[in-house]
Amino acid sequence: MRLAGWEVTVAKTAAGAQAATGKTGVAAGLIDFDGFAPRDYAALKECLSQPAVGWVAVSAEGRTASRVERELIRNYCFDYITLPLQYEWISQVLGHARGMAELDYFDPAAEATCPGNHEMIGTCDAMQQLFGTIRKVANTNAGVFISGESGTGKELTARAIHERSPRRKAPFIAINCGAIPQHLLQSELFGYERGAFTGADQRKIGRIESANGGTLFLDEIGDMPLEAQASLLRFLQEGKIERLGSHESIPVDIRVISATHVDLEAAMLDGRFRADLFHRLCVLRVDEPPLxxxxxxxxxxxxxxxxxxxxxxxxxxxxxxxxxxxxxxxxxxxxxxxxxxxxxxxxxxxxxxxxxxxxxxxxxxxxxKETMTLDLVREEAERSAIETALRRHDYRMGETAAALGISRVTLYRLMVAYGMRNVKDMTVDDTEDRLDGDPSV
Ligand SMILES: Nc1ncnc2c1ncn2[C@@H]1O[C@H](COP(=O)(O)OP(=O)(O)OP(=O)(O)O)[C@@H](O)[C@H]1O
Ligand SMILES: [Mg+2]
Structure with missing residues (x-):
């Protein structure tokens, strides 16, 4: 193997294998379960589930794999080969396994995130524009209104704006106006003094005050009752709050971001949302593109x-x-x-x-559907050719592979990839490898 340019590490114990796989980059692994005991299985499973390593299981001809070994091979190995086998073959299969691990290990998402914010992903023009908008609005103090369908990432955007703003070290406080009972919303937002109402047995700091210096995210603002809208507007005009049950004015410095998935323009026309409040909240508008x-x-x-x-x-x-x-x-x-x-x-x-x-x-x-891409046509053709050949050859793997002009390992791989059957009762022995007729195949 070394002659073919592989750097080889041999591990004779499960602990050795763990140490070797823990520090490698993308690699191929060849595993022979012979010589390992059931107590090693947990450690071996850990090695086999390393995403950077593409594994190939190898076994001497005639050796029967235990149930757990077969399970590990089925779930974690790219291929399963029996010896004796030509050296070139092993090298080729390992090359494939390494290539697959590389594909697997490559995370395209890492290339597409909003710089400085590892959570938000988007490469399309609409998302790139959104990232640009986030960067710009983050540097101002003006109210931001985010509109978008449910699940488009409105809260994620609000957090991204906060994290990129000069307020990032101060709190980001979110409140879902739709999820809080209407009669509690005022006290949640503004807080209250002890004795302000029955049950107020101690002072409570409201969300607005808790966000002092930072950002307040008012989610589902369209659900805010008119009474709370009036108090919020007063706060936005004066920059001060009064806790319920107190006349003391407390200055609070926050940036407000609001969001809704309902049509606020329609709510304003219906008189359910105050237009003057909307104009305060929506100095800058951000629209989330639908997926x-x-x-x-x-x-x-x-x-x-x-x-x-x-x-x-x-x-x-x-x-x-x-x-x-x-x-x-x-x-x-x-x-x-x-x-x-x-x-x-x-x-x-x-x-x-x-x-x-x-x-x-x-x-x-x-x-x-009517239109199919070339990839789909190939996939469907491949799947149906395998199904037909398996049936014709009475589910004998060796014969089926030969009829299709591919190796048995490739046939196994394709069948596993297409979820055609469980590999658990397969063996690569020619005399035994007839699969039970499986109607799903
Ligand atoms: N661009 C993105 N990249 C990665 N994950 C995203 C992106 N946008 C949204 N998500 C994820 O989708 C889920 C929904 O996002 P979020 O809660 O921000 O949506 P929302 O618009 O506030 O939804 P709702 O209207 O239901 O409140 C979250 O798990 C979030 O992490
Ligand atoms: Mg949300």
């Missing part, structure tokens, strides 16, 4: 969520099938980024294969 208008960002966000939560899955999920990407691009996303987060997290739990499918995401498969 369906963000093009390629849908895919980038999906990868970001996958990277973030894939450790919650027991399988080593590698990405999305082309049809899953197409399904995500076609979906209208009424719940925007929040909905995308939820679908990808659900898919991580539901997935049968190593690539997430439209079915895992609970989205309509674009294969039913």
């Amino acid at each position: 369906r208008a963000r093009g390629k960002d849908i895919e980038i966000l999906a990868h970001h969520v996958l990277q973030k939560y894939k450790s919650e899955s027991t399988r080593k999920i590698r990405g999305f099938t082309p049809s899953a990407i197409a399904a995500m691009c076609n979906h209208p996303w009424p719940g925007n980024v929040r909905e995308l987060n939820n679908r990808v997290r659900r898919a991580l739990v539901m997935a049968e294969g190593r690539l997430l499918t439209p079915h895992d995401l609970d989205l309509e498969s674009p294969a039913d």
Whole structure:
């Protein structure tokens, strides 16, 4: 292996393997379970789940893998090969495994974040414009009003503005005006003195006062009752508050950011929202683009969520099938980024294969639609050729692979990737590798 340019580290114990995989960058790993005992499995699992390492399991011909070993191979290994095998072959398979690990390890989201704010992702023109607006409004003290559909990232934007503003060291206080019972909103905002009303047994500092020096985020401002709107307007005009039950005026210096997903213009026309308050709050306006208008960002966000939560899955999920990407691009996303987060997290739990499918995401498969990209056509053709050949060869892996003109390892990989079946009862022994007829294949 060294002659082929590989830098080789050999580990004879599970602890040795842990030490070796802990410090490597992107690498390929070859694992032979022979010689390891069940007590090593936990440590081996830790090595195998390292995202930077693409693993290939190797086994001497005739050796039967235990149930746990088969589970580890199925969930964490890129390939499974039996010896004896030509050296060139091993090198080639390891090259593939390393390449896959590299793809897996690369996080496209890291390239697309709002500079200085690692949480917000967006490469499309609309998001780049939004990032520009955030940078500009952050440096002023004027009221910012954020409008956008549910789940588009209004709160994230408000936090980004605060974090980039000169107020970043002071508190960011958020209050959801829609979630607080109307009769409690005034006391939540302004606070109260002991004895101000029945049950007020001690002084309470309101959210406005708590945000002193920093930013107050008034979420769902459209739900604020008219009485609280009048008090808020007074505060914005005077810069002072009075706690309930007190006549003392306390100066408070805050920057107000507000947001809503309802149509405030319509609420103003109906008399449910004060126009004079709106003009105070909305000196600068920020519009969040809906997810369906963000093009390629849908895919980038999906990868970001996958990277973030894939450790919650027991399988080593590698990405999305082309049809899953197409399904995500076609979906209208009424719940925007929040909905995308939820679908990808659900898919991580539901997935049968190593690539997430439209079915895992609970989205309509674009294969039913009229227009198909070349990637989709290839995927569908590949899947259906494998299905037909498996049936024709009575689920004998060796014969099926030969008929398709691919190696058995490639066939295994494709079947696992497409979630066609569980590998747990597969073996690569020619005499034994007939799969039980599986109607889902
Ligand atoms: N550009 C983005 N990059 C990464 N994550 C995002 C982005 N936009 C939103 N999110 C994530 O989506 C979820 C919803 O975002 P947020 O709560 O800011 O939306 P919202 O517009 O305030 O929603 P709602 O109208 O329901 O209150 C959060 O988990 C947030 O982290
Ligand atoms: Mg919100």
